[in-house]
Amino acid sequence: MPQHSMQPDANGFFGRFGGRFVAETLMPLILDLQAEYDAARGDAEFQRRLAYFQRDYVGRPSPLYFAERLSAHLGGAKLYLKREELNHTGAHKINNCIGQILLARRMGKTRIIAETGAGMHGVAAATVAARFGMSCVIYMGSTDIERQQPNVFRMKLLGAEVIPVTAGTGTLKDAMNEALRDWVTNVADTFYIIGTVAGPHPYPAMVRDFQAVIGRETREQMLAQEGRLPDSLVACIGGGSNAMGLFHPFLGDETVAMVGVEAGGKGVDTGQHAASLNGGTPGVLHGNRTYLLQDEDGQIIDAHSISAGLDYPGIGPEHAWLHEQRRVDYVSITDDEALDAFQLCCRQEGIIPALESAHALAQAVKLAPTLPRDHLMVVNLSGRGDKDMLSVAHYLGEKFQ
Amino acid sequence: MNDASRLDKRFAALKAENRPALVTYITAGDPGFETSLDILKGLPAAGADVIELGMPFSDPMADGPAIQKAALRALQSGQTQAQTLELVRAFRREDTQTPLVLMGYYNPIYRYDVERFLDDAVRAGVDGLIVVDLPPEHDDELCLPAAQHGIDFIRLATPTTDAKRLPRVLGNASGFVYCVSVTGVTGGRAPTSQHVERTVGQLREHTHLPIAVGFGIRNTEQAATLGRFSDAVVVGSALVECVERAATPHDAIAAVHGLTRELAEGMRRAR
Numbered sequence: 092m093p094q095h096s097m098q099p100d101a102n103g104f105f106g107r108f109g110g111r112f113v114a115e116t117l118m119p120l121i122l123d124l125q126a127e128y129d130a131a132r133g134d135a136e137f138q139r140r141l142a143y144f145q146r147d148y149v150g151r152p153s154p155l156y157f158a159e160r161l162s163a164h165l166g167g168a169k170l171y172l173k174r175e176e177l178n179h180t181g182a183h184k185i186n187n188c189i190g191q192i193l194l195a196r197r198m199g200k201t202r203i204i205a206e207t208g209a210g211m212h213g214v215a216a217a218t219v220a221a222r223f224g225m226s227c228v229i230y231m232g233s234t235d236i237e238r239q240q241p242n243v244f245r246m247k248l249l250g251a252e253v254i255p256v257t258a259g260t261g262t263l264k265d266a267m268n269e270a271l272r273d274w275v276t277n278v279a280d281t282f283y284i285i286g287t288v289a290g291p292h293p294y295p296a297m298v299r300d301f302q303a304v305i306g307r308e309t310r311e312q313m314l315a316q317e318g319r320l321p322d323s324l325v326a327c328i329g330g331g332s333n334a335m336g337l338f339h340p341f342l343g344d345e346t347v348a349m350v351g352v353e354a355g356g357k358g359v360d361t362g363q364h365a366a367s368l369n370g371g372t373p374g375v376l377h378g379n380r381t382y383l384l385q386d387e388d389g390q391i392i393d394a395h396s397i398s399a400g401l402d403y404p405g406i407g408p409e410h411a412w413l414h415e416q417r418r419v420d421y422v423s424i425t426d427d428e429a430l431d432a433f434q435l436c437c438r439q440e441g442i443i444p445a446l447e448s449a450h451a452l453a454q455a456v457k458l459a460p461t462l463p464r465d466h467l468m469v470v471n472l473s474g475r476g477d478k479d480m481l482s483v484a485h486y487l488g489e490k491f492q
Numbered sequence: 493m494n495d496a497s498r499l500d501k502r503f504a505a506l507k508a509e510n511r512p513a514l515v516t517y518i519t520a521g522d523p524g525f526e527t528s529l530d531i532l533k534g535l536p537a538a539g540a541d542v543i544e545l546g547m548p549f550s551d552p553m554a555d556g557p558a559i560q561k562a563a564l565r566a567l568q569s570g571q572t573q574a575q576t577l578e579l580v581r582a583f584r585r586e587d588t589q590t591p592l593v594l595m596g597y598y599n600p601i602y603r604y605d606v607e608r609f610l611d612d613a614v615r616a617g618v619d620g621l622i623v624v625d626l627p628p629e630h631d632d633e634l635c636l637p638a639a640q641h642g643i644d645f646i647r648l649a650t651p652t653t654d655a656k657r658l659p660r661v662l663g664n665a666s667g668f669v670y671c672v673s674v675t676g677v678t679g680g681r682a683p684t685s686q687h688v689e690r691t692v693g694q695l696r697e698h699t700h701l702p703i704a705v706g707f708g709i710r711n712t713e714q715a716a717t718l719g720r721f722s723d724a725v726v727v728g729s730a731l732v733e734c735v736e737r738a739a740t741p742h743d744a745i746a747a748v749h750g751l752t753r754e755l756a757e758g759m760r761r762a763r
Contacts, residue, residue, distance in 0.1 A: 374599045
């Protein structure tokens, strides 16, 4: 039986994906980080503090909620929503930020930097930086700043400095380039909280481990509520941290099917999308080898998605590996399909999902009617949609005027 | 493999003259192929001892604004990896002596295909590679295959590379060692010469390769100061800014060669 639930090798590879493709200036720090993380993993006191903050600060465990009306409406599988949007700050991103800031403190760092797309990771990073009294700089693309104003204001309220990045198209990849430039300049005192399961080793495995609480809880909750494991898991993927967090504790369970949902933008065949696995090729960017949106000359192509959080031309290396292993099925959902599912969830369940999570819901909308009523499907509701009010209003207004 | 590479010969000759090398960086295809070729062809006469030719990349994570913009200009003018190699071929038709090193990021090479790239680079007359995002942990990706093709792999030693790590960094290094004088991106703050002198001294305990100092060096005075104790001084951002400021291709060529001459004259007085 193939072993899917693997640790990366000594150089951080999952199969041929991953690695540590960074400038020499960062290498010593990344090696330190790895040693510190290895030590923290086996440190009972670190784990106790992590559990404490997850419970009393983040509000875990998040509920596994039976979406009764949505299930009846779709007329097939029994849909459960993993309610990560109820976490403090409104998304799964805080799970990882709490873990990384505890590590930053162990390492004696005093300054936090982070990149953000939709702003959810930026808000989560600014939140933990405030909680631990550390200075915080958030890099955010200027396009994203425009479409995610509420989150920009939240970050500033929390005491973070938000630096607009105008390079490229002013989205997540450009913000990540700029964060890497800051890190290489301020390497002595600065800790870079990467928000997804990408970047140089050990970030992909470390962020996955901090997010795996989602899948561990889901497993326990489903066993308690239904007396058995779920039949399928569905999650949206930009870099892929909420999906990896949900999937990872189930990778060894052969009966559990998994579907990762990429942002299909205006359609994968239009060239305007963010579907790295369905529309990309292997390459090296931001410290790891993975599937990328790139041209024939190895230049990175800008991603497009209605959802700022999925608007990234790469994907976490472990997803690339699981894709080639065929353990997880990776599909794509267009902007329009996500918007439809967004509205459906609002009206059927009284829950306003993030546009990112609406991609996962849209896939569930497609799949559920084709499945029997005893099929247990978990959709990761990775974030709430408050931040998207302006862009959804804009889009729907434009469309239905 | 050649008995002695162009880089080895050039550094040996300069050592005999007791003169530090001027290493000039320009981005291939900036602001366009033809102008870039004219700039390249004139660099040796203007005083460049070694040429670094940047392979433009859409996401240059280790570069400051000047070289980011240069890469963007080059890509917008249609520069490709194949055309960068064509620039080298065209340069080599007239100059068989000046060492030329390609500098950039791994992805465009990976996408071109490593073996095909190395074959084409050898044929074009490339002497060495500097690939910023390939630390020694990934030597099997490109560094070792390059060595098999007789292409030097120039390693960066940075302020965070401590004595414990240096042997690993220098293990498969060849050509010269690029001593990054400050933590940060290209074209940033200037290093203090005392600090750099100490770092170069420490490096010499670990290697017999020539040591080039770079990052943040913008003018003749700085170059001359650092040239007293290092084997080479690299100037990049200041040169590509000449291209950025130029109103016409002719101005760009004249400005780059003009600054190169100033730097070269200054460095000839360094020791």
